[in-house]
Amino acid sequence: MKRLKTFLLALLLAAPAWAQVDTTQHVVEGRRNSPEQMQKPYVIMISADGFRYDYADKYNAKTLQALRAQGVEAASMVPSFPSKTFPNHYTLVTGMYPASHGLINNYFYDPQRQESYSMRNRDNVEDGSWYGGVPLWLLAEQNQMLSASFYWVGSEAPIQNTLPTYWYTYNEKIPFEERLQTVVDWLRLPEEKRPHLITFYLPEVDHAGHSFGPDAPETKQAVLELDAQLKALTEAVAKTGLPVNYIFVSDHGMTQVDQENTLPLPAAIDTAKFRVSGPGMIVELHAKDKSAIKSTYKKLKKEANGAYEVYTKHNLPKHLHYGTKDDAFNRVGDILLLTKAPKIFHFSGRKPAPGMHGYDPAAVKDMHATFYAWGPAFKPGVKIPSFQNIHVYPVVTEILDLPYSHTINGDGSIAKSILK
Known part of the structure; x- marks a missing residue:
């Protein structure tokens, strides 16, 4: 545990300067829920980055085990290719494959723009023109339903000139306790100002998996700490008395790679061409x-x-x-x-690093992610086979009764099987 905390502190100190600056909540003023939307339920979608499909049982995460038993447990959730963070987080909120929504990797080149995208470049991250599709918060806002994001890929960019009503610039300085209280505060706002869709992102399990490998004690500790955080979050939210539905997901898994026998840049590649x-x-x-x-x-x-x-x-x-x-x-x-x-x-x-992801999920099971869901909208005690992550979008739109006419790659098959 001490080694993990020392590592996370070092990671924080080593973060780029922009990641340490803006810890304020951004609020788009003047928005209100329509009377119709005030009657809708609530969804909190939580992503634990790099939380492999088997981590809850591998490391005996008791809170997650108990919560999924109340609702839905998928054998695994299959990420889209490539099994990387940015493309898959954006797939989860658009229902589209990476090549369809445009965010094809964490880093990539666009020949038409003659420009590269980097997840570490704040100008790229905040430029809505890089992002295709209609993310869930945009769909909600288009339907006069307020949304909030405590970090999610795309939530800092004005996609189609629209941001979530409440959002944060990504950084890892804000303590979990403060983040938890923010979610509770959102849910205690007056009805016309209260978000019905909340996205919430947790990076620590991914950090540990990369730095120490998926089987390391530090990764186990990160999983158990997240489990404790989830317990605190759900207990605090329960006190609001609101009909809150939870969707717990991850973007990809993690596997141990061969650190010693790596492949160099092939000689056949002429970097001038x-x-x-x-x-x-x-x-x-x-x-x-x-x-x-x-x-x-x-x-x-x-x-x-x-x-x-x-x-x-x-x-x-x-x-x-x-x-x-x-x-x-x-x-x-x-x-x-x-x-x-x-x-x-x-x-x-x-x-x-010893732990990595990005492989074809069809060939490497370790790339598979997690999907659990519970709350009043979900059937209790349901176990479903592995499914593709493009199908999460229709689950959320069905719960919140948000109509859409644009084309996505996902469909309503999973929603039909798990919702009451």
Whole structure:
């Protein structure tokens, strides 16, 4: 426990300057719930980043075990490809695959904009033009229902010129106790000012999994601390007496990678001819000159020799939903290199972290995420098979009775099976 807390403190101190500045709550003034929306129930969607599908049982998280028993437990939730943080958090609130909503990775290049997106670049993060789809808070606000976000990918950007009514700039300085009290305070606001949709994000399990690996005692401790936080949150919210529904999710899992035998940048890649996005378990190449694609692809196929898979965006496996037909914003690379677990590409001299994610979830079960739900809208004691995370969006829209006409990749099948 001491080692974990020392690590988290070091992580906090090492955070970029912008992440330590703005701890104030942002409020969009002048909004009110319509009379119709004031009668609706409440949803709190909690994401525990990197909370693998088996962590609750692996580490005996008693609060989560008890809460899921009151409602719904999925065998696992299958993240979208690539199984990374930003694309999957945004998939959860849009019902769309990453290639469809445009946030295809934590870092990527957009040839049309001739610009790169980075989750660490505040200008990118706060620029609504990077984000496709209609996130849940935008849908709520369009229907005159107030929303709040204590961190979620996309919630800091004015997507279609709209932010949640209540939101925070991402940082890890605000203590959990203060965050909990903020949620309770939101739910105690007058009805016309009270958010009915709240998103809430917790990063610590992911931090521990990366730094120590999924099987480390520090990861166990992070899971148990989150479990205790969840107990405190649900008990505090229960005192409001409101009909609150909880959806507990994660964006992806975590697996132990081979830190010693990493893959270098292949010799066949001429960086004068390609922009390289990577490393990790997926490397994407954007050709500066399209005439170089065919020859480089052939050279890479030969050089790979089974160490990794080589594709063009035209022949990617269909189940990834990441190829040409899915690439709505033309952001997927011309050539893609995909490793097989536990192998990773690594281009620096520094030793990589022991825990990682990003692999094809269909091939690596450790990538699978968590889905539990409980509250008055959910059937009690229900266990369902693994399902794709694009189907969470319709669960929330059904509970809150939020109609939508835009196209998503998910459907209402899961909602139908778990809601009363």
